[in-house]
Amino acid sequence: MTAQEPTSSTTTSDQRVIKKYPNRRLYDTATSTYITLSEVKQLVMERENIVVKDAKTGDDLTRSIFLQIILEEEAGGAPMFTEAMLANIIRFYGHTMQGHMGSFIEKNVQMFTDFQAKMAEQGGVDAWAKMMQMPNPLMPAAYAEQMQKMQEQLQKQTEQMMGMFGIKR
Template sequence: MTTTPPNAATERVIKKYPNRRLYDTSTSAYITLDEVKQLVLQRENVLVKDAKTGEDLTRSILLQIILEEEAAGIPMFSEAALANIIRFYGHAMQGHMGSYIEKNLQMFTDFQTKLAEQTGNTDAWAKMMQMPQAMLPAGYAEQIQKMQEQMRQQTEQMMGMFGLKR
């Protein structure tokens, strides 16, 4: 049994058929996994449903996109990071880990957005990461260090709650 999210009217509904084809109900056309990825990159709210059962398949499709991205080029996750993520499944911290990662990704995204707004350049982040720290615009090196320190402290606090130490 699936429940319809409250913002379903703003979601792009994609139906997945048994032959693994994806059908975009808003354009009445079949689309590829790469096109679903493009929708996500364009910040479209995507809901993938099994065409027969109505089951929500969005997470599995997003995970499939991540898997293809990881296999295609320079991976975002190291083997050690993936192993650590796997270790949290079934662990007492499993319920907290997802929200922790989500909050830190949101903080990182907010910083990127702020940087783009301040510089008027959406590619500023990539250029900034290539600069030596001494050449960064005033305050940015400190903001990056502050963000890293917040993430470190949050991680230590969360691990401390469960009696784990670094």
């Protein structure tokens, strides 16, 4: 391994290529520097379109690096996922509904992200945090209505998924 790496990427020009070496070091081809996992996380937070490639084989390691970031965040003190939720996700592996569960979670997270972006657009960056601190009777009607619609949509999707298993409420 040399100190300087070529900056040419092996994928499309809109992707930022990070190479992972056998010694676990990550090399950012856009800046020609080694970076840490927390710096990869920061790139993701900044919505950079990144791909992590094995420096030797060229295999795509992006998912495993993202999972490693999630694992570190979960172990860091304020977990997002409960043990029950993680156990339920594990139970879907190997199940006929495995493929549907991934798209179900992805759609719902995207819906939540879109809602959060809309709120930020309407009321600034802290709108979401401020709204969550407000008691329900004081919540602005527009936000309450949007939250109600979001809850109804999530409930409908959950009931549809449960129906596929033959589970009725």
